[in-house]
Amino acid sequence: MLNLLLPEISMLLFAILFLFISVKKKKGSSYSFVRLISIVPLAISLFSIFSKGELFCGAYKIDLFSQLFKALLAYGFCLMAFMFEKTDEIDEEFLPEYFMFLAFSVLGLMMLVSSVELITIVIALEISSYSLYVIVPLRKGQSKVQLEAAVKYLFFGATATGTMLYGMSYIYGICESTFLTDIARILPTFLSQPYGILALVLTLSGFFFKLSLFPFHFWAPDIYEGASNITTTFIATIPKIAGTALLIRLTMSVPTVSAQIVNILIVLAALSMTFGNIVGLVQKDIKRLLAYSGIAHAGYLMMGILAFSKDGNTAAIYYITVYLLMNLACFYVIMLLSKRGENIELNDLVGLSRRAPLLALTLAVAAFSLAGIPPTGGFAGKLFLFTSAFKEGYLSIVIIGAANTVISIFYYLNLVRMSYSKEASRIEPLSLTFHQKAMCYIFVFLILYMGILPFGIFEVFRAAL
């Protein structure tokens, strides 16, 4: 049994290790140590990628799908650890605790992708959420924005969980089971009736909250703005991977799908894209901008999920992987630019291509990828999403998605425009260390790789379904 849980155990040990470090009296900076040992969970997850089995009376399923997502989560976590720099963002004193909570959050997400039963899902989701509630206010030197963000996140999160639990109680009432397989078998027959739809939509709202899909997006911009840059990086990327995994797990277990559900999802996806992109147009703070972009991208992602097909799900996994990379790249540039942990505005980018050409390039590649311009990974992902939704005959959402791509290009292009086209009055060069340069090259390479040579990765994802 223990060998099936290796990735989770490694993450747990990681967290406990930092728990012990946090009680130590003298605290040195431990970045390289964190980097080094963050590779361990990744290696273990990759090692155990082919393990198979069921635990806890079938509530916990270990298959290629879950292991793949665990590896993806560990990979994201590892990249984050490597992005972590000595800045003045987080109090030195709280660093070990900070890592501990991050690790706990990833642990919760890892459990989430394996859960196939409602109670397990709730527990896993809460483990990850509670850790995040704690780390949002950990930000040094700002006024009270981080506290406001923390309170908002807590309240929104609690409300979402409450709504989800309420929906789950309905589901249990209808299906008399908490196992997804049973629910998938029984619930569709009740979906012609209002309370069936209500139960499902309420339950899904908890997952949509994680993805920040419209209309569960209210938290995103404020929390992105208030939390420290590194915390935002985490919240913006890694929980979304697990949220996607859960949605895909749900759609996979449903044999047939009713038109109402698809219609609801189409409407949500369309609203999410359009809302996110239109509000994104007027943002000045880059983190807020990326928050709205995230809302829009949740909409794109839903195109793959609402197709209820193997192609669609594969496309969604592919897209979330690319999304992870391009968002991490954007946030990395933000983190390097903000020397004292402050938020970065669009105007701060002016002259970036002269100050640090490599950062400007990384940002440009990430922005073009977010916009979906070939030959970046964002384009390949979008192509797969559009094709899979179109294949099932949902032309309307494809056209809305296409139109949204055009809207969104304006603010993504703004990022590029600010750093390349605008000339700064004075230029202070920004020198990068070897490590930082290497990270930038890695991001650029990975984003382009996923755009130019998508086939190998795509086949792996497809095999997992």
Added chain:
Amino acid sequence: MIQMEQYLIMNSLAFPILSTTIFLPLAGACLLLFMKSEKSMKVTALITGIITFLCSLLLYTNFKTDTHLFQFGELLPWIPSFNINYTLGIDGITIFLILLTTLLTPLCVLSSWSAIQNRVKEFMFCILMMEAAMIGVFSALDFILFYVFWEAMLIPMYLLIAVWGGPRKDYASIKFFIYTLFGSVFLLVAIIAVYLKTGTFSIPAAMFVKDFTFTFQVWVFCAFALAFAIKVPMFPFHTWLPAAHTEAPTVGSVFLASVLLKMGTYGFLRFCLPITPAASVYFAPLMIILSVIGIIYGGFVCLSQTDMKKLIAYSSVAHMGFATLGIFTLTLFGFEGALLQMLNHGITTGGLFLCVGIVYERTHSREIYDNAGLGPIMPVYVGFFGLFAISSFAFPGTNNFVGELYILIGTFINNKIAGFLAVVGAIIAAAYTLRLLKQIVWGREDKRIIPDMNLREIIYLAPLVVFVIWMGLFPRPFVLTVEKTLAHLSSQLQNYLH
């Protein structure tokens, strides 16, 4: 999997020549990244351009003129689960467009030798990336591959305008990007629609095999036509062009006018006509009307311009109007004329923009008045400029005359009124070009000291001059090369013309 061998004559040369032509500039661009001195970057870019041109000359010498099939084919699986392949091949339509691209690139590098002072590395990088993407667009035979090149080209072009452009570069570059992307995303939707019908992203499969229903054709045609009409640009989608042309650096303008605009008309010839023939016949009158409006409107706007680059930009709207007019006459004469017009416009307008660049480097103004009266001051320059100008309004004996003649013949076969209006447009073209020429040569009497063209500038204009005269006096080899492909296209359409 549809048997590609039917439509594709595989490459029989010792090496994959099309891939080489595409990836040579890319390799050159990567090489630039490791260089320190500006001189060596310029030389590297120039040498890369020249080698690529020589490589593409091999295409011409080995080109078989007795078949309409795609030649020099290369086929590799790319994304098998979606049936996307790395397919390359060229036919009569594309061979000269590729040659035009590869010819212009070294000339562009030469022209920016002293004009570009800052960020030389990035500039040369962008030029070479552009070249690779442009050759890729013309040789891709897979929709996705085509689309990747088509869109990827936007990024270096955007940067060329946004970084090295004129005072309003910010506005012009964003407008260019968004306008073009707006057309392209619907192109992508149409591509996916065609894929779902044929089961493959192969372009020849869609061209030669499927007979789609009329409704489907109408929708696909609309999506295609929107993308291509923006690129051409046809009236009323032309508003991005003057801004982009005016603000772009000389090289950007040359690439825009000479190659990027041709992608629109290429799209009509390659996609709209063969894939959606019935819809093309159905929409042809509308397209002819828009083309004629473009010709007349572009001409009138030109008459009132005081900025040299703007004038040439609007004249592009008119000239490209001739090209789309030729295409939608749906006659063989029209097709041949359109293709010739595309090449001629590429050479002539490219030459004109280079000329404006030369004088801009000396006077730092694009206003006609500031550059007037150059006749006695820069005699050599005026000679070149005069030749390009008279070729621009299709003076007999120059290249444009041949193309416009073919188009007018085709138009009169199809539609007398459109033909008459096009002739009126040609007269307006003479009026505004001669007005420009008169101003530049004799416009002012005061004595100024402006150095005449130097050897480098003569070298990069000379090849264009050769083509202006060659294609004007002896167009037979060009027509012969493209004839078979266009004849096949025309015979394909015969079934749909009543």
